Amino acid sequence: MTIDPTLESTPYVETQKICAHEAEEEILFSMHSICRINYCQPMKCSDDVWEISLILTSDNDPELQAITGAIRDQVNDVPGWHRVASLFLILGKFKEVHEIYDNLLQLQQTNDIGEITNLLQFHGIAKLGEGNPDDSIKLLKEAIKRGQPDLPVTQAILDSVYVNMGMSYFxxxxxxxAISFYEKALKSKIESLPNSRHFVGKLYNNISVVYCTxxxxxxADSIFKKAEERLGFLPDKHYELTAIQANVGNMSFDEGKPYERISLYEKSIESAKKFLSENHSDFIMYYNNIGLLYESVGDYQSALSFTKEALHIAETTLxxxxxxxxxxxxxxxxxxxSLDQHQLALCYHEKALECHEKSNSSNQLHLAVCFNHIGSAHIEIGEFSKALSFLNKALEIKQKFLPENHSNLPEMYTNVGLVYFYMHEYQQANSFYEKAIEIQQKSHFExxxxxxxxxxxIxxxxxxxxxxxxxxxxFEKMLEIQKSSLKSDHPNFVTSYSNIALLYSKMDDYSNAISHCEKENDILKNSLPPNCFQMAIFYYNYSLVYLGKKDYSQAMSxxxxxxxxxxxxxNENQLLNTLIHNTLAHIYLELVDYPNAVSCLKRYVNFNKNLSLEIILIWLQLTTTLDVHIAR
Incomplete structure (x- = not known):
């Protein structure tokens, strides 16, 4: 234990010189002493025995007083078992809360309307925590019905009920x-307790989250600033501020600033770790969100680490x-x-769909998210009819529950357009892309x-x-956005440079095409291992530029x-294998090396026994052409 003896308000006494057994070197502490846990580590003698390093705090530690005051503020309005249940709610122990209120409801014999209203409310909160908003709403409606006749005595309780109704509807x-109930609670609380910073600040935060969604x-941004102002009295390390910082992160993401959002989430996680248990359910959201942020900036290993940790906590605690x-x-x-492991991705998305279907959740948008992910995976695998089926299901749900210009709809339109693109229905694809762009230009930052x-x-x-x-x-508009929001070596630039290079090649502007290929190559070499699927694609695309330029030696290399x-x-990618061998055959044909051209195609046919009809037709067309050249 570490003790700072210079602090006069730190209550402890060394008893070694005044006790009967000096060898014990005892120290006497106050009954109300509070210590910070500095670290825990297993003892060298046994893994079952742990060494715990403590730091004794002073009685007037300002940070401790602020945290204690904030917790007291949360549970101060409720007595007895309600206070115990409130603490369990803070810790995310919903099962224990549920058990407490089940028992209290069964034992309740009082005619105290406020007590009955509170019992129904917290029982409803427990149901919501267990993922059952329908049962929660039923209990909360009953609480409102019981509490309203005894106004204004029950006003404070009903304000809390309105907040929980808002959370349930959300x-x-x-x-x-949800907004209606939040605003009802907000109006009542401001009128009755205008200085209630904690309650009102949380309400503003909740309302901003709804508008953001x-x-x-x-x-959402304007209301969120009011939440920041109200909750500014909390200490920097208070766990509730982590939620506020995460909300700032959401706003930053909508402005297209992923690195800023990562920084905010890292601060949130650091603060939460100092206050919450390592398996607290709040970390599920934090780890999932920061994992997806790392995915968006191309750091896939960090992304996988955080998202798997989120799953571990979820499966352990929920x-x-x-x-x-x-x-x-x-x-x-x-x-x-993003790692191009699409079968594995599909497996996880199907698990998510099964989970939602068996949870009996009333949130149809959760199903839409699953349908969208599954549809996207089928696109990558090349199963376009399946992809279109799932994407249409997702689009139908989102169009039903979201406003027509909601920022979540463009992703759906883009994915549906992508399916039509692969099915060679380009006009239909463009119509969906244009719908997406129209909404994005209105709802997103430029x-x-x-x-x-x-x-x-498009x-x-x-x-x-x-x-x-x-x-x-x-393509140039895309590149302009990437340059303003991403680091210069971000993997997303690969797609931009590749597309622009191929386009210049088709326009016979080979100088510009080669320039963009070189930029693409610089990023790939710095971010990928030398032998990988993405590099194979790059070299193939680069070869097409030199083929168009009629530099057959470089194209062949x-x-x-x-x-x-x-x-x-x-990776036995059938399509890429076909394209490479077709290109080699073309090069050999231009070099009048007909035996090698035919040999190239025959080796490919022997290598790939399960050819699709489309590839067989390509092969027959090319070999027929080559046979004619050989005959000549």
Missing amino acids: QKVGYPK MGQQTK PVYYPDIACSYNSIGKVYS NHPALATTYNS GCSYRTMKDYPKALSY LSKEALDNLQKTG
Whole structure:
């Protein structure tokens, strides 16, 4: 234990010289002494015995007083077992809260309306904590019914009930009702206790979260600032400020500032660790969100580490099929998708869907998220009819529950457009892309990463339609957004430089094409191992530029480099293998090396026994052409 003897208010006495057994070296502490836990570590003699380092605080420690006061403020209005249950709520121990109020309701024999109202309210909170908003609303409605006849005596209790009704409707996607109940509580509390900073600050924060979820970012931001002002009295390390910092992070994300948001979440997690247990359910949200942020900036290993830690806590602390478990499955799946492990990603997204379906959750938007992720995975796998089926399900739900210009809809339109693009229905694809862009330009900031993604998609579509000037304008818009919001070595630049390079190649501007390929190569070499699937794609695309330039020697060298990379990765990607061998055959044909051209295609056919009809037709067309050349 560490004790600062210079602090006169630190209560302790050394008793070694006045006690009967001097060898014991005892120290006497006050009954109300409070220590900080500095660290814990297993003793060298046994893993079952731990050494705990403590730091004795002083009686007037300002940070301790502020934290104690904030906790007291939260539970001060409730007596007896209600106070115990409130502490369990703070700790995320919903099962214990549920048990307390089940027993209290069964034992209740009083006619005290306030007591009955409180029992019903906290029982409802426990139900909400267990992921059952419908049962929560029933209990809270009964609490309001019981409490209203005894106003104004029960006003403080009913204000709390209104807040919990708002939380329940928020979980059910009833956003207007959630705001209505929050504002009802806010009005009452400001009128009765205008200086209630803690309660009012939390209400402003809750309202801002609802508006943020509804896609009304400007309104959410203005209300959130009121929450910051009200909760400014809390100490920097108070655990409730972590939620506020996370909310700031949400705003930063909507402004397209992922690195700023990561920094805010790191501060939130650091603060929460000093106050909450390591398996507290609040960490599920923190780890999931920061994991997805790392995914968005291309740090996939950190992303995987955080999202898997979130899943571990969720599975350890929450009931089976709880919605937060499904959220963790989806987060992990999204990271694996970014790592091009699409079958594994699909597996996690399907687990998330199963979890939501078995949880009997009334939040249909959770299902829409799963359908969207599963549809996206099927796109990457090449199963377009399945993808379209799942994406249409997701779009139907989101159009039903969200405003027509909600910021979540563009992702859906972009994904549906992508399916139509792969199905060669380019006009249909563009109509969905344009819907997405229209909403994004209205609801997002001009440098938002989501808008860059849509510009890329519609640019690819116009490139395929051979409208090269229009395609180039969209690709350049995408690149401009990325330069303003991402670090110069971010992996997303690879897509931009690759698309622009191929476009310049098709426009016979080989100097610009090669320049962008070199920029792409610089990023890939610094961020990827030398032999990987992404490098194989790069070398193949680069070979096409030199093929268009009629520099067959360089084109052949790059094609062989692509094939070598593909073989070393062990990735038997059928489409890329076909494209590389077709390119090599084309090069050999131009070099009038017909035997090697035919040999190249035959080796590929022997290597790949399960060819699709489309690939067989390509092979037949090419070999027929080569046979004619050989005959000549």
